[in-house]
Amino acid sequence: MTAKAPADVYPALQATLESYIAALDRYTDEQFAQKPAEDVWSLGQMYEHLYTGATFFFMANIRRCLERRKGQEGGELNEYGRNLYKYNGFPPIKIKIPEVLRGPEPVAKSREDYKSLFAGILTQARAFIEPVTEDDGTYKTLQPAFGYMTAREWYHLMEMHFRHHLRQQKELEVLSKV
Helix, strand or coil: CCCCCHHHHHHHHHHHHHHHHHHHHHCCHHHHHCCCCCCCCCHHHHHHHHHHHHHHHHHHHHHHHHHCCCCEECCCECHHHHHHHHHCCCCCCCCCCCHHHCCCCCCCCCHHHHHHHHHHHHHHHHHHHHHHHHCCCCEEEEECCCEEECHHHHHHHHHHHHHHHHHHHHHHHHHCCC
16 A cells, blocks of 8 residues: 555645644643643643644655655665555554654644644645655655655655544543643
């Protein structure tokens, strides 16, 4: 199974991001910042993770593939990567990032900031549809958990990542009494 075409992925990405944007109006500042437990992110930290992941990881790697830099010709997805596209999503489990890959804990911005930041992600994602569609898929960059990925695979993975965190959002809303 291969990654879906960007034009087929974008409507789902748009719907998911718009749901995240709309949810921001349901939270108080206190609920958005509340950490339910020491080892659990706040809603704000989850939003920051989604924003930085989309901007500095997914879209950065799409750009690298299109510009043919910081990657290589060829390379393959590993078993985990192939399964993402086979099942069109992450498994319905909590995923702990290995300590060696984990950065500092996210620091959230304001709810208002994420409205414009997530709208900006949509604008950038829309602008990538044509160049990613036209990319020949021979140049790839490494995703540490899934193997070497094309621009098209990175684009689809970005949508799957946003969708994957919808479960976490629901859990955090319950814990934060939204």
